[in-house]
Amino acid sequence: xxxxxxxxxxxxxxxxxxxxxxxxxxxxxxxxxxxxxxxxxxxxxxxxxxxxxxxxxxxxxxxxxxxxxxxxxxxxxxxxxxxxxxxxxxxxxxxxxxxxxxxxxxxxxxxxxxxxxxxxxxxxxxxxxxxxxxxxxxxxxxxxxxxxxxxxxxxxxxxxxxxxx
Amino acid sequence: xxxxxxxxxxxxxxxxxxxxxxxxxxxxxxxxxxxxxxxxxxxxxxxxxxxxxxxxxxxxxxxxxxxxxxxxxxxxxxxxxxxxxxxxxxxxxxxxxxxxxxxxxxxxxxxxxxxxxxxxxxxxxxxxxxxxxxxxxxxxxxxxxxxxxxxxxxxxxxxxxxxxxxxxxxxxxxxxxxxxxxxxxxxxxxxxxxxxxxxxxxxxxxxxxxxxxxxxxxxxxxxxxxxxxxxxxxxxxxxxxxxxxxxxxxxxxxxxxxxxxxxxxxxxxxxxxxxxxxxxxxxxxxxxxxxxxxxxxxxxxxxxxxxxxxxxxxxxxxxxxxxxxxxxxxxxxxxxxxxxxxxxxxxxxxxxxxxxxxxxxxxxxxxxxxxxxxxxxxxxxxxxxxxxxxxxxxxxxxxxxxxxxxxxxxxxxxxxxxxxxxxxxxxxxxxxxxxxxxxxxxxxxxxxxxxxxxxxxxxxxxxxxxxxxxxxxxxxxxxxxxxxxxxxxxxxxxxxxxxxxxxxxxxxxxxxxxxxxxxxxxxx
Numbered sequence: 001x002x003x004x005x006x007x008x009x010x011x012x013x014x015x016x017x018x019x020x021x022x023x024x025x026x027x028x029x030x031x032x033x034x035x036x037x038x039x040x041x042x043x044x045x046x047x048x049x050x051x052x053x054x055x056x057x058x059x060x061x062x063x064x065x066x067x068x069x070x071x072x073x074x075x076x077x078x079x080x081x082x083x084x085x086x087x088x089x090x091x092x093x094x095x096x097x098x099x100x101x102x103x104x105x106x107x108x109x110x111x112x113x114x115x116x117x118x119x120x121x122x123x124x125x126x127x128x129x130x131x132x133x134x135x136x137x138x139x140x141x142x143x144x145x146x147x148x149x150x151x152x153x154x155x156x157x158x159x160x161x162x163x164x165x
Numbered sequence: 166x167x168x169x170x171x172x173x174x175x176x177x178x179x180x181x182x183x184x185x186x187x188x189x190x191x192x193x194x195x196x197x198x199x200x201x202x203x204x205x206x207x208x209x210x211x212x213x214x215x216x217x218x219x220x221x222x223x224x225x226x227x228x229x230x231x232x233x234x235x236x237x238x239x240x241x242x243x244x245x246x247x248x249x250x251x252x253x254x255x256x257x258x259x260x261x262x263x264x265x266x267x268x269x270x271x272x273x274x275x276x277x278x279x280x281x282x283x284x285x286x287x288x289x290x291x292x293x294x295x296x297x298x299x300x301x302x303x304x305x306x307x308x309x310x311x312x313x314x315x316x317x318x319x320x321x322x323x324x325x326x327x328x329x330x331x332x333x334x335x336x337x338x339x340x341x342x343x344x345x346x347x348x349x350x351x352x353x354x355x356x357x358x359x360x361x362x363x364x365x366x367x368x369x370x371x372x373x374x375x376x377x378x379x380x381x382x383x384x385x386x387x388x389x390x391x392x393x394x395x396x397x398x399x400x401x402x403x404x405x406x407x408x409x410x411x412x413x414x415x416x417x418x419x420x421x422x423x424x425x426x427x428x429x430x431x432x433x434x435x436x437x438x439x440x441x442x443x444x445x446x447x448x449x450x451x452x453x454x455x456x457x458x459x460x461x462x463x464x465x466x467x468x469x470x471x472x473x474x475x476x477x478x479x480x481x482x483x484x485x486x487x488x489x490x491x492x493x494x495x496x497x498x499x500x501x502x503x504x505x506x507x508x509x510x511x512x513x514x515x516x517x518x519x520x521x522x523x524x525x526x527x528x529x530x531x532x533x534x535x536x537x538x539x540x541x542x543x544x545x546x547x548x549x550x551x552x553x554x555x556x557x558x559x560x561x562x563x564x565x566x567x568x569x570x571x572x573x574x575x576x577x578x579x580x581x582x583x584x585x586x587x588x589x590x591x592x593x594x595x596x597x598x599x600x601x602x603x604x605x606x607x608x609x610x611x612x613x614x615x616x617x618x619x620x621x622x623x624x625x626x627x628x629x630x631x632x633x634x635x636x637x638x639x640x641x642x643x644x645x646x647x648x649x650x651x652x653x654x655x656x657x658x659x660x661x662x663x664x665x666x667x668x669x670x671x672x673x674x675x676x677x678x679x680x681x682x683x684x685x686x687x688x689x
Contacts, residue, residue, distance in 0.1 A: 031339050032337055033343065033344075034343075034344055034366065035343075035366055035368075035388075035391070036388055036391035036472060036473055036685070038343070039391055039392070039435070040471070040472060042454065043454060043457070043458070043471075046450075046451060046454035046455070046458075047451050047454065047455060048454070048455070048458050063337075073366070074366060074368055076294075076364070076365060076366060076367055076368070077294045077296060078293070078294040078364050078365050078367070079336065079344060079365045082336055082337060082344075082365070086337055108384060108385070108388070109369060109373070111373065111376060111377075114369060114372075115297060115299075115301050115369065115372075116293070116294070116301075116367050116369050117368065117369070134473065135391075135471075135472055135473065137471060
C-alpha cells in the first residue's frame with residue numbers, strides 16, 4: 001500500500017537509512033479514538049503494555065505534531081470528512097494503522113442497505129498496517145507498530161514472536 | 166406551561182389508563198392519548214414530579230406511534246403514554262417546553278421517522294448526516310421531503326447572536342471521550358451557549374436490532390457501551406427473558422451479577438482516569454488502567470474478551486467459570502479496597518482537584534428532573550435513586566443495596582457519588598460470592614430459534630452512568646419490530662450543555678467529565 005514516505009531532499013543511502021531508523025524509533029501517534037478500539041489503544045499506551053518501549057508512546061493531541069494515525073474504530077459517514085481533514089493536517093512522512101475490523105471493512109456493522117458506516121479506512125486514506133480483531137488485543141497493536149517500523153526501515157529489527165499453537 | 170398544568174392537573178392523574186402487568190412488560194399502566202391531550206398529560210406529569218424517562222417513535226407498519234415513558238424517583242408508577250399517528254405527514258404536538266430533554270428526543274424522532282413536532286422550531290439533524298435521502302427507521306424507504314430537508318439542514322448558528330465568538334470543540338478532542346462535538350458560543354472565556362452535535366459514531370444499532378434475530382443482536386450490545394459492556398449485555402438479555410418468559414438458572418444469575426459489578430468497577434476506573442486527565446492530572450490515569458487490567462484479567466479467563474464481553478445468553482451464561490474465579494475475585498476485591506484508599510489520598514484530598522470541581526456545574530433537583538438525569542449525577546443532587554434498589558433485578562433484592570446521596574450537586578459531589586458507588590460495588594461483590602452454588606448455568610428448554618410472544622417490554626437496569634432502558638417490541642417473529650435504547654449519557658450530555666452556560670470553558674470540560682459521558686452509547 002502506498003504511503004508518502006519519500007523525503008523532500010534526496011539523501012545519500014547511508015544517511016537515509018539512519019534517518020529511517022530514527023523515524024522508526026520515534027513514531028508519534030495522534031490521540032484520536034473513534035470507538036471501542038480506542039480503549040485498547042489507551043491500554044497499549046499504559047504501563048502494562050508500554051508502547052513507549054518501542055518509541056511510540058508520545059501521543060500528540062494535534063495532528064500537526066503527529067506522524068502516525070491509528071484509526072481506532074468505526075468511521076461513520078458523518079465522521080469521514082473529519083478523518084480526511086486530520087490526515088491532511090499531518091505533516092509528511094506519515095503512516096496509518098487501521099485498528100480493528102471496523103477500520104478495515106466496516107466490521108460487524110455491515111448489512112445490506114446500511115446507511116451510515118464507511119466500509120474501511122482505505123476508502124478514505126492510504127493504510128499501511130491493518131490489525132484485525134474486534135477489538136484487537138494490545139499485543140496486536142504492538143505488533144502493528146513493529147510491522148510499521150519494518151516498513152520504514154526495510155527490515156525487521158525486533159525478533160518476530162513465533163506463534164506456538 | 167403553568168396555565169396548562171393548572172387546567173390539566175387532575176384531568177389525567179392519578180391512575181388513569183389501563184393497568185399493565187409490570188412483571189411481564191416493565192411498566193405499570195398505559196395511557197392511550199390523542200394529539201389534543203398529549204401536552205396536557207405531559208404538563209400533568211411534570212406537575213406530579215414525574216420525569217420523562219424516554220420518548221421514542223415506533224413504526225407499526227400501517228401507523229406510527231410516539232411513545233413517552235414517564236417515571237418517578239419513587240418507584241411504582243411507570244407510565245407508557247401512546248400517541249398514534251397516520252403514516253402520511255405525521256405531526257405530533259411538541260412537549261419540549263415542558264420537559265427540556267424532549268427537545269432532543271423530538272429531533273431524534275424527526276430525523277429517524279419523519280414525525281414532525283408542532284411547536285419545536287429546532288428540528289435539525291442530530292445523529293444523522295445530511296447526505297441521507299430517506300428516514301432510516303421507517304419500514305419501507307420513505308423519502309425525505311424538501312420541506313423536511315430544509316428543517317433538518319437549517320443552520321445551527323443563531324443569526325441574532327452575532328456578538329458571540331464560536332468555538333468548535335471536537336469531534337477530535339481528547340476530553341470529549343470519543344467523537345463528540347460541542348459548538349460553544351463564547352464571550353471571552355465564558356460559554357454563553359453550548360450546542361452538542363452528536364452522531365459521529367452512529368452505528369445503526371437500533372436498525373440492526375430490527376433486521377437480525379434476537380440472539381444475533383447480542384454482540385451489538387457490548388459495542389454500544391464498551392466501558393460497561395456487561396451492563397448492556399445484561400439489560401438486553403433481561404429484556405428478552407422478560408418478553409419470552411424465560412427464567413434464568415440460579416447460578417447464572419449470581420455469575421451475571423458478580424461479573425456485571427466487576428465491569429462496573431472497570432468502567433468507573435476508566436471514568437476516574439479520564440476525568441482527572443481532563444483536569445490536567447495524568448498520574449491517576451496510569452493507576453486506573455492498572456486496576457482495569459487486573460479486572461480484565463479476571464473476566465478474560467472465561468469470557469475470552471478484554472473489553473466487549475458477550476458472555477450472557479437468554480436463560481444463563483455461555484460457559485462455566487474455572488476454579489480460579491472465586492479466589493481471583495476475592496483477591497481483586499481486597500486489592501481494590503486498598504487502591505481506593507490510595508485514590509482518596511491521591512485525588513480526594515488534592516486541593517487543585519477541589520478548586521476545579523467545587524461549585525462547578527451545580528445541578529439542582531428541578532433541573533435534574535427536567536432533563537431526567539439519573540445515576541450518580543442524580544444522587545449528587547440529593548435523590549437516593551438507584552435502579553438496583555428501586556426496582557431490583559437479578560440478585561440485588563438478596564444483596565441489600567444502600568443508596569448514598571449528596572447535597573450540593575456540583576462536580577465534586579458527583580465525583581464523591583461515584584467513589585461511594587465503587588465502595589458499594591465491592592460490598593455487593595463480596596456479598597454475592599457466597600451465594601454462588603453449583604448447578605446448571607443455562608435454563609432448560611430455551612429454544613434455539615427464539616420467538617417471543619407479541620408484546621412489548623421496557624427493562625431498566627442501573628448502568629455505571631445511570632438508568633439504562635431497553636424497549637423491545639415483538640410481533641411474535643424471529644426478529645424484533647422495534648429495538649430502542651434509553652441511554653443514560655444522552656440526557657447527561659443535554660444537561661451538561663445547559664450547565665456549561667456562564668461557566669469558563671475550562672470548567673465546561675470539568676462538567677462534561679463529571680457526568681462520565683460515553684459517546685457510542687449516545688450515538689448508538
